[in-house]
Structure formats: C-alpha cells, structure tokens
Amino acid sequence: MATTTAPSSRAFSGRDALLFIRDYAVLLLIAVLVVVLAVVSPSFFSAANLMNIVNQNVPLAIIAAAGTFVIISGNFDLSTGAIFSVGAVVAAYVAVETQNPWLALATAPLCGLLLGLLNGVAVTTLKVHSFLATLATSMVFSAIAVLITKGSLITVSVDGFSELGRGRIGIVFYAVIVMIVFVALLWFLLNGTVFGRHVFAVGGNQHAAELSGVRVSRLRLSVFALSGLAAGLAAAIGVSRIASGQPQVGLGMELDAIAAIILGGTSINGGIGAVWRSVAGVFLIALIGNGFDIMNLNPQLKDLATGVIILAAVGLSAIGGRRR
Secondary structure, X not given: OOOOOOOOXXXXXXXXXXXXHHHHHHHHHHHHHHHHHHHHOHHHHXXXXXXXXXXXXXXXXXXXXXXXXXXXXXXXXXXXXXXHHHHHHHHHHHHHHXXXXXXXXXXXXXXXXXXXXXXXXXXXXXXXXXXXXXXXXXXXHHHHHHXXXXXXXXXXXXXXXXXXXXXXXXXXXXXXXXXXXXXXXXXXXXXXXHXXXXXXXXXXXXXXXXXXXXXXXXXXXXXXXXXXXXXXXXXXXXXXXXXXXXXXXOOOHHHHHHHHHHHOOOOOOOOOOOHHHHHHHHHHHHXXXXXXXXXXXXXXXXXXXXXXXXXXXXXXXXXXXXXX
C-alpha cells in the first residue's frame, strides 16, 4: 500500500510574505530613501551628514526604544513628551542653582523614572486605562514644566553642561554612543531575559500570562518606569544640546515616538515588536523629512506620505493580530 509523507516544511504563503514585509519593510524603505537622496544630493551620503541626522534624532530614538516595551505589553504612554519637558527644565534649574553640570544632567533621568513610576501606579493601582491615564498625566507634567520655569526659558551657561549633547569623538557624538549603548541594553532586555518574555506574554494574552504566574501589575509598572527613564535620559541629552530649559520642548514627541514604533512593525494590539525596528522607524521618519527638505517639496506632503506609510504599517500589524 502506498504511503504519503508530510512535507518537511510549510509552504511560504501570501500571509507569510505580508508578515515578512511587516517585519522588514522599514529597512527596505530606509535603503530606498538613502539611494534616492544620495542621487538627488551627492553631499547627502557623506559621513558627517549622516552622523548629523543620527545625532539629531537620538532623543526620539531613545524614547521609541523604551516605548516599544510599553506597546508590546498592550499599553500606551502618551506622557513621554511631557516627561521630556519636565526632565529638561529640572536639569536646567539644578544646573543654574548648583553650578554642577553632571549632577544637573543626572537629575533628568531620575525625574523621568519617578514620573514613569507615577504612570505605572495610575495604570496598575487606580486601574485606569493606560491611554487615558497617560493622557491625563501628560497634562499634569506639562503644567509642572511651565510652573518650574514660570513660562520662560532657563538659560544655562555652566561649563561642561553642553558636553553630553554637543561633545564628540571624531565625527561621532557622545549622544550617539549613549543611544547605541542604551538601545543595545534594551534589545538584550527584551530578547534575552525572562522579563522580555513576560512583556511579550502579557501583550499577547494577559489572562494566559497571569495563569502562568506572571505578575502583570509589576510588569506594567516596570515598563512605564522604563519609558519614563528613557524620556528623562533623552531630556538630559536634549537640554545639554540647546543649553536651555524650555517648558514646551517635548511637545509632540510622544506621537512621533509612537509613529516610529508602529512604522517598525510593532503591533498596536500588543505581543509583537522589536526594539531595533522602532529605532529604524525613527530614522525612516527622519529621512522622509530630510528628503522633502532636499527636494524642496511641500512640507504638508511629508505629513501625508508619513501618514500613509503609518496606515499601511497598522494594516500589516493587523494581519499578524489575526489567527495568532
């Protein structure tokens, strides 16, 4: 009697192709943009210009890398821009009062960590949905930034304060080195630790994660604390670069970070995502903006193009959400 054997591997289906595009489209788009911009403007592809683009987007990349944990876990953080503002003005205020630049810059990530923990408490203890909780806290934090500065700028002229944001080794800025180290640590935390596996588990199926012994409330508190810490670290770099505390400096950064995370293929439903892809999403948005500037195109078309790409990314992430 004839027998049949099962195929050794499943055929590569159309859905698999779409999932592959979801995961790696951001890299393909970056490669296409780099080639196009190099052709349009030969000076674009210089090492100094590319390093400047990377350096300008360091704060947003740091925020997006940590925000990936929040969204993978099935939550949102709309307060990172406001935390960035508070961290920046607190650092500037401490620098002016103490004349100690490194103490001042250290207060920004510590302040961010504290505010992130407050977000986590609001979500876990008060049982408020993360979208509403962080929307409310963003208003509170923004008001705190205005109160600290009394609505004006805090100019810092302390020696050494600008070293973190403007200093460099050759053409490589210190801020870029900080970003690389921080992103690498987050990548390892998400992909090489039990904590990272629990983040994916909670985002994929919270009830199943609870039954497996995952302490969901503690994990949520941790991801919001991490997000706040990252916003504070980004604030330290940002305020060091411009040497002034501005109460509205972080306005809109939270939306840019979420857009970059979604562009990187992280599912808004939770359970799917990668730190490196979120960072790539940041630089994709940066290259789109840079390209429109180089080609002297209508800046409103840039928002249109970015919005269309984000919608496509959300659609692709929905494919992964089905039949998971």
